[in-house]
Every structure is written in structure tokens, then in C-alpha cells.
Amino acid sequence: MHKVYLANSDTAFDVSEGETILAAAQRQGLNLPFGCQSGTCGACRAQVTQGRVETLGEPPALSPAEREAGFTLSCLARPMGEVHLDLHLPGAFATLRPQLWPARVIGKCWLAHDVIGLSLRLPQSERPLRWLAGQYLDVLTDDGARRSFSIANASGSELIELHLRVVPGGRFANWVAHDMPLRTILRFEAPLGAFFIRGDTRRPMVFMAGGTGLAPLRAMLQECVQRGETRPMTLFWGARAQRDLYCDAELRELSERCPSLRYVPVLSEPDADWHGARGWVHEEVLRQVPDIAGHELYMSGPPPMIEAGKRAFTEAGLDPARMYYDSFEYAYRTFPVANAP
Ligand SMILES: Cc1cc2nc3c(=O)[nH]c(=O)nc-3n(C[C@H](O)[C@H](O)[C@H](O)COP(=O)(O)OP(=O)(O)OC[C@H]3O[C@@H](n4cnc5c(N)ncnc54)[C@H](O)[C@@H]3O)c2cc1C
Ligand code: FES
Known part of the structure; x- marks a missing residue:
């Protein structure tokens, strides 16, 4: 022992x-x-x-x-x-125990050609679901499988927003996109994960997303703006082409409203009329933030982007203890720990 x-x-x-x-x-x-x-x-x-x-x-x-x-x-x-x-x-983590929740789908729309947005309404409860911006939930499917999706909005609302990438062969996202009727009740476990902002330093923050990896960072940025965060923040969002930047207008508007936030979309297969940053998103981060070692870094998205980011930022001198990430692994077998409320 x-x-x-x-x-x-x-x-x-x-x-x-x-x-x-x-x-x-x-x-x-x-x-x-x-x-x-x-x-x-x-x-x-x-x-x-x-x-x-x-x-x-x-x-x-x-x-x-x-x-x-x-x-x-x-x-x-x-x-x-x-x-x-x-x-x-943070101390708040200990109080946020994962539980099983039902929620009704009250909104569903295509945000991009392969991304569907969902709005779920939580049940009225004396102890409503709270989460730290950046955390995720596990939807429980009828066949006993689980699918992880990051909560795309900040806590404090009775709505949960999700951004689901719809890939050929992706079972849950295709069912949601093509077959699931509005007002369906989904069951999920939340809040999960350790991806959220650490407020214990005054370091400037860099956020790096790939594709729907934007979802947890959007929640974090909403929270930062709500609480009037003054640390400098830069969001780098990597996508293939302009049509994949499904929240572009919203992010531009957010960065105009919040003087400490800078927003940099980065395209790896840019359209002919694109005048913004191009290439791999982690390389653009290092081009624009050569002193990354003095920052705090939050990244989420496809596993190869997370791997590349970890390698590149470590080589540039960033302490792994200042690097937080959610790697969007495909569904794996997970083991429920929640107690039904
Ligand atoms: C902590 C965490 C948070 C996540 N948050 C999100 C989120 O907010 N939004 C989101 O879209 N995804 C997110 N993911 C990824 C998502 O959980 C998986 O992609 C999941 O497998 C999708 O379920 P599905 O039933 O649609 O596809 P599945 O039936 O599980 O997938 C079938 C096959 O499709 C391929 N595939 C599945 N997903 C992808 C993909 N994204 N890109 C390329 N190929 C794929 C794989 O080959 C896979 O074997 C997250 C994952 C984790 C671990
Ligand atoms: S829970 Fe330990 S690496 Fe995923």
C-alpha cells in the first residue's frame, strides 16, 4: 500500500x-x-x-x-x-463531478459543409449542470457506445452547444446530421476532462485549434470575454479552406469587441483570393509568437496537429506544464463512472 x-x-x-x-x-x-x-x-x-x-x-x-x-x-x-x-x-474541479444528464435537441443546423451545430436544452434542476469552459461530454448511444464532444459555449446557460464534424463512416455524427429528429432526447455524461484555463499566472495565452477543435476554445474565449480577461490572447484557427471557417464572422466580431483578443485564421489549402496566413497552424503560431516559451498554450483538434504542436512548442522552449490540450481521438472504449442523478 x-x-x-x-x-x-x-x-x-x-x-x-x-x-x-x-x-x-x-x-x-x-x-x-x-x-x-x-x-x-x-x-x-x-x-x-x-x-x-x-x-x-x-x-x-x-x-x-x-x-x-x-x-x-x-x-x-x-x-x-x-x-x-x-x-x-483549480479548486472548483473537485466540485464538478461527472453525472448522467438528459437533454432535448432544440436546434440543429449545418455550420459548414461537414460540420453540424447542435443546441441542447438542459432539464430544469435545482443543481443545474455546470462545467469549466473547455470541458467535454460523452453522449451515450443506444448500443452502449460513447462519443465525446466538447461543449462549445461557456457555463451558466441552460443550453449546451456542440460542433460535430460529419465524416464519411462516422456513425453518430451522420445519424445526427441525416436521421435524428429535432426534440430528440440525448443522454450524456458531463462535465469531463481537464482542458480548461488555468488562472494561476499572468502569462499571455495562445489558443490553437484545428477544425472543430475550435469548440472548446470558443467556450474558453466566451468565458474570458465575459469576465473581462486582460491577459493578451491570440486564437490561431487552422482549417483547409475558407468554407471550413464556420465561425469566422463570430470570431472577428469577438476580437473587435475584446481588445486583448487577436484572431488569426490559417488555411492549409487556401482559396485563390485568400490574403491571410497559410500553411500549418502550429508553424504560423511560431512565426507570429517566436517567444512562445513565455506563454500559456491551449490547443485542441486532430491528434496529428496536437502531436506536431507538442513537438514544435517544446523545441521552442515551452514548458510542458504550460501546455494544455484536448486531442480529438476517435471513439474509444471508455468506462462510465457517473452515478445517475
Ligand atoms: C475529449 C474529446 C473531445 C472531442 N470533441 C469533439 C468535438 O467537439 N467535435 C468533433 O467533431 N469531434 C470531437 N471529438 C472527436 C469525436 O469524439 C470522434 O471523432 C468520434 O469518433 C466521432 O463519432 P462518430 O460516431 O461520428 O464517428 P465514428 O463512428 O466514431 O468514426 C468512424 C470512423 O470515421 C473516422 N473519423 C471519425 N471522426 C473523425 C474525424 N473527426 N476526422 C477524421 N476522421 C474521423 C475514423 O476513421 C473512425 O474510425 C472529440 C474527441 C475527444 C476525445
Ligand atoms: S485517461 Fe489516461 S491517457 Fe487517457
């Missing part, structure tokens, strides 16, 4: 021999962030500040730089003695 202490809290818990840190935390009713439970998504990333852990295998979610900086994945880590972990979580 080994003791694990969590930084910036009074929480300590026991981990049995052979047990992972996440499994032990869940067994004892603690709310630690997680996703895939298989080393792929990085949602359970934690920094070992004292002691040693054994991380099973070579999980893809941990880059060499993250390993070097002492990060592990609690879903695969076993303590080798007493361990102190820093999860880099």
Missing part, C-alpha cells in the same frame, strides 16, 4: 500494490480527470513532484519532454513508494 498526496489540496489516498493511481482514486470516490484509460488521450496527465511511479508501457499521450518534466498518466501509473502529484487543477 502506498500513499499519494495531491498538491494544493488536503487530499491523500492509498493505492494498493499493483493498482493504478486513477483506479485507486476512483475506488475511493475522488474526482480525478480521465478519458480513454489507456494512455492515448492525456486527460489524466499529472506531474510527479516527489517520489517515483512506474508508468506501464510507452503511452502515446506522453511526449519525451513531458516524461522528462516528470509527467505521468494516472491511468497507467503505479506508485513505487510515497508519491506527491500535481494535477494542475
Whole structure:
């Protein structure tokens, strides 16, 4: 039996021999962030500040730089003695336990040729769903599968907005786009994940999205604007062509309203009349923010973009502890922990 202490809290818990840190935390009713439970998504990333852990295998979610900086994945880590972990979580996280929720689909529209927007109305409740901007939900489908989608708006509303990419062969998104009637009730688990703004520094923030990776960043930016954030913020949004920039007008308007926000769309296959930035979005970030090491970085979108970003920004000197991300992995088998309300 080994003791694990969590930084910036009074929480300590026991981990049995052979047990992972996440499994032990869940067994004892603690709310630690997680996703895939298989080393792929990085949602359970934690920094070992004292002691040693054994991380099973070579999980893809941990880059060499993250390993070097002492990060592990609690879903695969076993303590080798007493361990102190820093999860880099705000105090509010502990109170936001994932639960099962029903919600009615009250709006559905094509935002771009392959992106559908959904609006879900939450049930009236004395304890309404709250989330940290950037978190996601898992829709539970009738056949027992799960599909993860980021919540695209800030908390505090009775509506949840989602941006779903509709790809050929994508089962859930195609059903939503072509067959699901309005007023359908969807069931989901929320709030999930550890992708949200850390307010503990005054560093300027860079946001980098690829495609529908914009969804959680849109929620974060809405929240920043609502609370009058004064830290400089730059949003880089990578897409193929102009028709993929499905929130372009809204983001331009937001950046005009908020003097500390700059918005840079970046196209990898630009139209002939495009005068903006072109190429890979992470390369444009480094072109425009060569001092990235002094920033805090939030990125979300396709796994190859996240991998490329992690590599490039680490080489440019950014501490992995200042890099937060949600990698939009395709559906994997996840394991529910929620208790129905
Ligand atoms: C934390 C998290 C948050 C996410 N947030 C969002 C979000 O806000 N919006 C969003 O659109 N997606 C998001 N995703 C990705 C989404 O969960 C997956 O793409 C999911 O598989 C889509 O379900 P589906 O049933 O439509 O497709 P599936 O039936 O699961 O996919 C079938 C096949 O289609 C291909 N495929 C599926 N999705 C994609 C894709 N996006 N790009 C290219 N090929 C694909 C794959 O080959 C896959 O095997 C998120 C993923 C994670 C882990
Ligand atoms: S990497 Fe641990 S939960 Fe996904």
C-alpha cells in the first residue's frame, strides 16, 4: 500500500500494490480527470513532484519532454513508494463531478459543409449542470457506445452547444446530421476532462485549434470575454479552406469587441483570393509568437496537429506544464463512472 498526496489540496489516498493511481482514486470516490484509460488521450496527465511511479508501457499521450518534466498518466501509473502529484487543477474541479444528464435537441443546423451545430436544452434542476469552459461530454448511444464532444459555449446557460464534424463512416455524427429528429432526447455524461484555463499566472495565452477543435476554445474565449480577461490572447484557427471557417464572422466580431483578443485564421489549402496566413497552424503560431516559451498554450483538434504542436512548442522552449490540450481521438472504449442523478 502506498500513499499519494495531491498538491494544493488536503487530499491523500492509498493505492494498493499493483493498482493504478486513477483506479485507486476512483475506488475511493475522488474526482480525478480521465478519458480513454489507456494512455492515448492525456486527460489524466499529472506531474510527479516527489517520489517515483512506474508508468506501464510507452503511452502515446506522453511526449519525451513531458516524461522528462516528470509527467505521468494516472491511468497507467503505479506508485513505487510515497508519491506527491500535481494535477494542475483549480479548486472548483473537485466540485464538478461527472453525472448522467438528459437533454432535448432544440436546434440543429449545418455550420459548414461537414460540420453540424447542435443546441441542447438542459432539464430544469435545482443543481443545474455546470462545467469549466473547455470541458467535454460523452453522449451515450443506444448500443452502449460513447462519443465525446466538447461543449462549445461557456457555463451558466441552460443550453449546451456542440460542433460535430460529419465524416464519411462516422456513425453518430451522420445519424445526427441525416436521421435524428429535432426534440430528440440525448443522454450524456458531463462535465469531463481537464482542458480548461488555468488562472494561476499572468502569462499571455495562445489558443490553437484545428477544425472543430475550435469548440472548446470558443467556450474558453466566451468565458474570458465575459469576465473581462486582460491577459493578451491570440486564437490561431487552422482549417483547409475558407468554407471550413464556420465561425469566422463570430470570431472577428469577438476580437473587435475584446481588445486583448487577436484572431488569426490559417488555411492549409487556401482559396485563390485568400490574403491571410497559410500553411500549418502550429508553424504560423511560431512565426507570429517566436517567444512562445513565455506563454500559456491551449490547443485542441486532430491528434496529428496536437502531436506536431507538442513537438514544435517544446523545441521552442515551452514548458510542458504550460501546455494544455484536448486531442480529438476517435471513439474509444471508455468506462462510465457517473452515478445517475
Ligand atoms: C475529449 C474529446 C473531445 C472531442 N470533441 C469533439 C468535438 O467537439 N467535435 C468533433 O467533431 N469531434 C470531437 N471529438 C472527436 C469525436 O469524439 C470522434 O471523432 C468520434 O469518433 C466521432 O463519432 P462518430 O460516431 O461520428 O464517428 P465514428 O463512428 O466514431 O468514426 C468512424 C470512423 O470515421 C473516422 N473519423 C471519425 N471522426 C473523425 C474525424 N473527426 N476526422 C477524421 N476522421 C474521423 C475514423 O476513421 C473512425 O474510425 C472529440 C474527441 C475527444 C476525445
Ligand atoms: S491517457 Fe489516461 S485517461 Fe487517457
